Amino acid sequence: GRKIVHIICMVVGGGACLSTIFIVLFASDSFQWINIVLALIGKCGASAAFAIVYIYSAELFPTVLRNSLMGVTCLFARLGGMISPYIADLS
Secondary structure: OHHHHHHHHHHHHHHHHHHHHHHHHHOOHHHHHHHHHHHHHHHHHHHHHHHHHHHHHHHHOOOOOHHHHHHHHHHHHHHHHHHHHHHHHOO
16 A cells, blocks of 8 residues: 555656756746745655655564664665765766
């Protein structure tokens, strides 16, 4: 049941973030509030998807190893967040 909710959150959040491009390129300055609303919807969708995938990944691990493996996955997630600015500078 969480897969469908996760997919919906990702699609809505990504669609809202991508649609902000069209507001910036084609709309006048009086429609700037739409850009803010779409960006907030995209941010909420991404945050909801992250919360869902965190719960979902905890359900995948066996009970005996759950705490250790969730710690390892969080370690690699934070490590990826620290390395990503340097990877972006490589190009």
